Amino acid sequence: MRTTFTDGHVSVTGYCSMKKEQVVNCQFSVWYPIFKKHTIKSLILPLPQNVIDYLLDDGTLVVSGSDHNTQQTHTNNSDLDAEEDIQWSDDETTTTVTAPEFPEFTAKVLEAINALGGRVFPKLNWSAPRDANWIALNSSLQCHSLSDIFLLFKSSDFITHDLTQPFLQCSDQDSPDPVVNYELVLRKWSELIPGGEFRCFVKENKLIAISQRDYTQYYQHILKQEEQICQAIQEFFSQHIQYNFLDEDFVFDVYRDSQGRVWLIDLNPFGEVTDSLLFSWNELTSGGEIAQEGPAFRYTTSEVTVQPSPCLSYRIPRDFVDLSTGEDAYKLIDFLKLKKSQQEESEEEEEENAAQ
Numbered sequence: 001m002r003t004t005f006t007d008g009h010v011s012v013t014g015y016c017s018m019k020k021e022q023v024v025n026c027q028f029s030v031w032y033p034i035f036k037k038h039t040i041k042s043l044i045l046p047l048p049q050n051v052i053d054y055l056l057d058d059g060t061l062v063v064s065g066s067d068h069n070t071q072q073t074h075t076n077n078s079d080l081d082a083e084e085d086i087q088w089s090d091d092e093t094t095t096t097v098t099a100p101e102f103p104e105f106t107a108k109v110l111e112a113i114n115a116l117g118g119r120v121f122p123k124l125n126w127s128a129p130r131d132a133n134w135i136a137l138n139s140s141l142q143c144h145s146l147s148d149i150f151l152l153f154k155s156s157d158f159i160t161h162d163l164t165q166p167f168l169q170c171s172d173q174d175s176p177d178p179v180v181n182y183e184l185v186l187r188k189w190s191e192l193i194p195g196g197e198f199r200c201f202v203k204e205n206k207l208i209a210i211s212q213r214d215y216t217q218y219y220q221h222i223l224k225q226e227e228q229i230c231q232a233i234q235e236f237f238s239q240h241i242q243y244n245f246l247d248e249d250f251v252f253d254v255y256r257d258s259q260g261r262v263w264l265i266d267l268n269p270f271g272e273v274t275d276s277l278l279f280s281w282n283e284l285t286s287g288g289e290i291a292q293e294g295p296a297f298r299y300t301t302s303e304v305t306v307q308p309s310p311c312l313s314y315r316i317p318r319d320f321v322d323l324s325t326g327e328d329a330y331k332l333i334d335f336l337k338l339k340k341s342q343q344e345e346s347e348e349e350e351e352e353n354a355a356q
């Protein structure tokens with residue numbers, strides 16, 4: 001699930017009126033039990049309040065180290081709680097910070113990761129931290145420990161959106177927000193080839209549109225197998241999805257594997273909070289005109305249209321990543337020294353000016 005912000009405000013164009021209940025129904029723990037047989041094996045753990053507080057505290061990026069490295073070098077701009085152990089050393093302008101620890105939760109997470117084969121894809125109730133994969137060492141959302149998960153979650157706007165304003169774009173703003181029980185979703189890691197992913201739009205229980213998910217790239221096999229892909233998705237929808245979900249309007253994502261088998265990947269609300277990819281919400285809501293006979297199928301047809309990845313705008317320069325994660329301690333020291341010498345230079349200049 002994703003929200004579009006423009007100058008700090010939500011961009012609502014008002015093509016469709018999504019209700020809070022639709023958002024509630026698209027939580028992972030609601031749809032997973034219904035479609036368990038057709039999706040990737042996953043485990044759901046309730047998120048304790050102190051973990052939620054830690055994720056929302058933007059004072060530090062340092063991650064709990066009890067299941068990983070125990071300490072990391074870091075710039076200190078945090079007034080975090082007493083569990084932090086902060087040591088300043090005089091000779092270098094660096095701090096050593098130990099993040100809060102959650103032993104019980106850590107043990108449960110590790111047990112779940114092991115049960116899923118040691119490598120997982122993490123999510124909250126709705127979103128994965130797709131906007132933060134650049135910060136991970138392998139530039140991937142693959143996690144082996146709770147500290148891997150924390151690093152991604154604490155760096156992700158999509159995760160913050162889930163935690164703070166999941167009902168922001170709903171039309172029934174006058175009704176009270178439903179209670180959300182936050183959950184950590186761990187999914188068995190699967191090597192999904194982006195060219196096999198498609199987003200499907202369902203209106204009044206009818207599959208009206210299918211879009212290539214990774215629309216910034218051209219995939220020749222989609223062009224060649226257009227009919228087979230469309231047919232396989234339609235069959236999957238009518239056999240396993242249609243009339244089985246709690247709403248009649250929704251969006252679902254699928255993966256077609258190399259054997260042609262279709263898998264459910266995710267379920268999203270039918271509304272502007274969900275990216276409409278190669279369609280517009282205006283088209284999708286205007287009386288089903290796009291789907292006269294069967295669903296409309298859109299994919300990128302030539303290399304000319306290839307665009308940069310939509311998540312690129314969330315990235316920051318690698319140097320800053322190294323600084324913020326303490327990955328390259330020397331870079332951090334250089335940076336601090338540079339700041340110090342710049343400060344000294346400007347103080348000298350001020351003194352000279354004052355003397356004149």
Ligand SMILES: Nc1ncnc2c1ncn2[C@@H]1O[C@H](COP(=O)(O)OP(=O)(O)OP(=O)(O)O)[C@@H](O)[C@H]1O
Binds near residue numbers: 188192
């Ligand atoms: N189990 C998995 N293993 C590896 N990669 C995965 C797994 N599940 C999903 N992915 C990849 O991550 C992408 C995002 O997954 P998902 O749809 O669950 O996240 P999301 O935050 O809900 O995204 P959106 O907001 O677009 O619906 C998928 O398109 C897929 O490429």
